[in-house]
Amino acid sequence: MSRSWILPVTLAGLAALVVAAIGGTITDLGPWYQGLEKPDWTPPRLAFPIAWTTVFALTVISFVTAWRNAPSTKASDTLIGLFAANAFLNILWSLLFFRVQRPDWAFYELIVLWVSILAMMIYCWRLSRMASVLLLPYIAWVSAAGLLNWQIVQLNGPFG
Template structure:
């Protein structure tokens, strides 16, 4: 069925993207436990100082929300806009799942495997958004860079502390 595509105007898409980003950030933050178990882990020397993490994630979530709205607004049809929403939803789920595996289940080894899926979901988002908006794709580059560094840190935590 080919529905006529009319782009909603106004602040509603921005509001929805902001709420979605806040939900992912709050759920991930709630799951993240920096208590005794995490403090006892041997961490790689390249681990950023603790205050860097909330700053980096705030910037990344703001850029991702902007990328989502940009791609969605530039979508040529309903199918494309629905795919953008679906890909961002999948990515948000995988983002939260990593925190659950690493911090709550205390399984950095499982989190490392899941991080590969998270990284692939960001790469897929970048590739899909690039077809719609180069700006949207570019806004996601800091996200994949940060998750790449997180992957290296995660791998080193597994190496320094395993088996789990």
């Protein structure tokens, strides 16, 4: 790895670890969550950390790849803004679902999260097609999570 890759890889990796750590800290799989009715197709508990680790790793690679191909400071700043907003939305979903215990609100926020991933994919496509493709597992996982979230709302609502 050349020296020019060290800073973006380090910063993106640290950002992903911070988002994962905050999200993991917020996520409470205690009695409230265990008591929710869930669809039969709910993934096993072990699938979630594996999927999220994969998603975060691919997101870091996507970001660094796109950032390295950014033709200007404005383009790299826009990229940073898109990924930062997405990180915030990722954490916000966990907060709404697990801490506020409002899967209904979390579902609507997840739609915004999904759109933010799509925006990242579209923007990355201009900079690096590979960077965009690396985000496909993220949007697929959030799509599945959205369906699961909606089913939980349907099986357990109303909330609040």
